[in-house]
Amino acid sequence: GDSVTQMEGPVTLSEEAFLTINCTYTATGYPSLFWYVQYPGEGLQLLLKATKADDKGSNKGFEATYRKETTSFHLEKGSVQVSDSAVYFCALSANQAGTALIFGKGTTLSVSS
Amino acid sequence: GAGVSQSPRYKVTKRGQDVALRCDPISGHVSLYWYRQALGQGPEFLTYFNYEAQQDKSGLPNDRFSAERPEGSISTLTIQRTEQRDSAMYRCASSPIPPEQFFGPGTRLTVL
Numbered sequence: 552g553d554s555v556t557q558m559e560g561p562v563t564l565s566e567e568a569f570l571t572i573n574c575t576y577t578a579t580g581y582p583s584l585f586w587y588v589q590y591p592g593e594g595l596q597l598l599l600k601a602t603k604a605d606d607k608g609s610n611k612g613f614e615a616t617y618r619k620e621t622t623s624f625h626l627e628k629g630s631v632q633v634s635d636s637a638v639y640f641c642a643l644s645a646n647q648a649g650t651a652l653i654f655g656k657g658t659t660l661s662v663s664s
Numbered sequence: 665g666a667g668v669s670q671s672p673r674y675k676v677t678k679r680g681q682d683v684a685l686r687c688d689p690i691s692g693h694v695s696l697y698w699y700r701q702a703l704g705q706g707p708e709f710l711t712y713f714n715y716e717a718q719q720d721k722s723g724l725p726n727d728r729f730s731a732e733r734p735e736g737s738i739s740t741l742t743i744q745r746t747e748q749r750d751s752a753m754y755r756c757a758s759s760p761i762p763p764e765q766f767f768g769p770g771t772r773l774t775v776l
Contacts, residue, residue, distance in 0.1 A: 555706075583763045594668075595707070595755065595767040602763070640706050644763035651697060651720070652757075652765060654706030 553578040557641050557655035564631055564662050572626040572658045574615075574641035582643040584608075584617050584624040585652065589638045598626075598639070631662045666690065668768035670756050676774045677746055685741045685771045689758030696739050697765060698731055701753040713739060746775045 558573040576582065586598040586608070599608030604619035613628045624641060641655040669688045677683050689696050695714050699707035709723040715736040724730070728746075733739040743750055751774050757765040 585763075587767075594769040595757075597764065597766065600764065642706070650763075651709035651712060651723070652699075652707070652763075653709070656704065656706050 553582070553643060553645050553653050555641050555643055555653055555655040557639075557658050559656075560659040562658060562660045564660070566633055566662055566664050567630045568662075570626070570628040570631045570635075570660065572639055572641075572660070574624045574626065574655060576622050576624065576641075576643050578622075578643055578645055580645065581619075582645050584615070585642045585644070586613070586615055586624070586626050587640040587642060587654075589640070589657075591637070595640065631660070633662050633664050636660055636662045668756055668758050668766055670754075670768040670771050672771060673769060674772045674774075676776065678776050679746060679748060681746055682742065682744045683746055683773065685743075685754050685773070687739045687741070687756030687758075687768060689737065689739070689756070690760070690766060691737075693758035693760050693766075695759040695762070695765075696733055697757040697759070698739070698741050699755040699757065701755055701770070703752075707753075707755050710741070743773075746773075748775050751775045 554577045583602045585600045587595045588598045599610040601608040601617035607616045638657045640657045642652045697712040698710040701707040711721040713733040728744045731741045753770045755770045757767045759765045
């Protein structure tokens with residue numbers, strides 16, 4: 552079945568460091584891909600999305616490119632801040648007709664000043 | 665505008681009791697989803713509705729779990745005869761158009 556695999560955390564970085572969180576997926580057809588973020592004590596928030604191959608999603612300085620050839624959707628940010636400390640979830644929707652999201656296990660990011 | 669709300673935010677119950685978890689979606693959102701999230705894991709799908717119709721309940725773990733959305737707005741997830749293994753975060757999401765989903769804050773259920 553469809554699945555999402557994320558790099559295991561925790562990821563610990565200093566402020567202004569470059570961030571990459573790897574995400575690969577297995578799916579039949581052409582899924583939509585998402586990154587959700589969970590800040591401490593809060594619910595899941597949509598960070599960015601991409602609905603077709605080669606699309607780049609971006610928000611708050613984060614970017615991810617939908618790579619069909621490598622079945623990947625890696626999350627990147629050029630310069631992290633302490634406020635980026637959170638748990639990041641990669642997810643896919645198997646098609647665009649409103650089926651459930653399939654999530655990875657989440658990657659905890661901790662940024663220190 | 666108001667986001668997805670869930671109540672209660674925390675629920676502690678004794679094994680064998682029934683619990684009802686409520687989700688109030690964003691106004692006008694057609695689709696509503698329930699997920700369960702164990703500690704250190706990503707959310708896992710339980711069931712979803714379009715309007716009042718339950719479209720998919722394949723993720724409900726057993727027949728102690730049920731959900732309804734009678735008027736196509738508020739939804740209730742009910743767990744009968746709770747067991748300790750039911751302890752988890754229960755998350756609700758609503759969607760105006762696929763595939764984007766907006767999540768509520770979750771209900772943390774603890775079964776003693």
